[in-house]
Amino acid sequence: MHSLGKDAIVHWTAYWQFESKASGPQRPLLDLIIEPVWFEFTDVLADGAKVLDVATGNGPVALSCAQRARANRKRLHIDAVDAAGISPPNQLPYSDGHLPTVKFQGGIWLEELPFQNDEFDGVMSQYGFEYADEQQAVAEVSRVLAPGGRLRLVIHARDGAVWKDIGDRNRRLNAVMADDGAVNLVRTLVQAQQKGDAKLFESKLKHLSSAVKDAEKLAVDAPPDDSAVFYSREFLYVFMNRQQYKISELLQSLEDGWKHAVGTSSRYEQMLQVAKSAEEMSGLCENLKAAGLAIAAVRQICDPANGAQIAWQLDAVKPSSAG
Template identity: 30%
Template sequence: MSSNSLSRAAWTEFWSTQISDDGQLGCLQGSSDNLTKQLGQFWKDWAKALPRGGRLLDLATGNGFVIKQILSVRRDLKATGVDYSDRLPPAPRNAKLRCGIAMENLPFPSARFDAVTSQFGLEYGLMDEALAEVARVLRPGGRLATIVHLPDGPLVKHNAERAKSLAWTMDEERLLERATAAAAIGEIGTVARLIETVGNAALRQFGDGSAAAELCQAVARCLPLLNQPNSAFSRAVLVIERQAKFESNRIAALLGAANKVVSAEAMEELFSMHNFERVERVLIEAVPGHGAYAAMISAKRPM
């Protein structure tokens, strides 16, 4: 990720809670298995044309999902992933991950790599500067492929709805603040009634499975702590509040990144402006007929 979305500390905190190698999509955790397999297949197919023994660089690598997919079919490649976060999950086998690196200032010599990739990463940075760096580190004839959010896609709409329901629970209903205040003066019954009232309203307004409903359920699970000493309930609610605020900030970064894309056509033009050729795009639908949630833009450097 880049300094132009969430702060380095925020991304470090996020990846510090995702230290696993489970094949999930990192920032898209909770996505369907179909989505995971679909994106993985895109990368596997794209990698087939790369030169044998070539060097691969993955930007905003996160948990190394892209590298893992590519190396599963091209073990001969030498893969490196970089990310703005100061901490990342373990690197995929036979790959290197480097932390604390902004995509707008890559610490590699010119013409170092045969291919550069990014999945939901390029749009989080300053795209002009990042593409200039990609053009610099790619060798003549090198290939670039990036999967980007589309601002009108279902994935962005889903996250916008989550942000709306989180804001309703945190700011409008002030659930966590009111529950903590009531607990502090021993009004256990008030806390329980508050959670029930806000929870029912969340179900009516946003539905089961919404961020608002999830937040109410999380606080409800803390109710047994009201009978424990040393403000155990309040401490648990503070943890929930911290997680909810980070979720809100993460979604805000996603929405901001998606808005930079404007359209798949605009991304094609941006690639061409940086002297990439044979620019192609593929729209990606999780469910046929339900709208594209992302676009894969691929291109080559001139020889």
């Protein structure tokens, strides 16, 4: 029923619980470009409006709208929901006195929103709507939107700058997680050591110096926060200093790191899969129209520094006359 399946969501839960405030690399810079999109959306909502942020993650959009509304002395009631087990109050440095205006709830799928018909004056989503089953999500957001209500979606752009960056990050990560890539090799070596399998240990050890060289090569073009670089350096460092640790603790810490790396790769792959081309955006518009919404605008959000597309922005309205 859900486009990516329930298994994919566990990686988001792990991410929101333990790893992050926001959803991707390069985030602070891109937030600065996209934030005005949400400020503008907040500004057109009436005082007292009810708003829903779907696939909210740890709530950057919901909180940014709450802060903007508060600054303009406007009361908004914001529900912010996500299929994953989210943890925004613990994770966001800016979750201060604005929080009471945002009600967060995890375990809520876009395909089955637990809200009344016509309940919201605004529905929004940043890099979230596209992860759900499109037909069902379209039906649900149109159902909960009140007549006259506005929908704004910011959607990953296929072939856009972020998509390309994530693709590169994913390729590097897959390389260091491949059989004789630095991360997997270290894991296998330590597993062999724990099992006392000297033959496997010796045969794998032969590949270590080329794995180190490959990891170094990957790092040359990688940004400073690259996961492949991070995990390969961590794993190699731990392996080189393995005498300092108990083997069981060493293995446990590598298994934890491996689990995080698998989660990162899954999230990258999900993003690469759900990002929309121009044609897919047209298809989405048709689906929204069929559900009774009027399309107000579709535009590219671009990086002013270089003109590269970062995302799509789609605005739609539920006509007041819709019954």
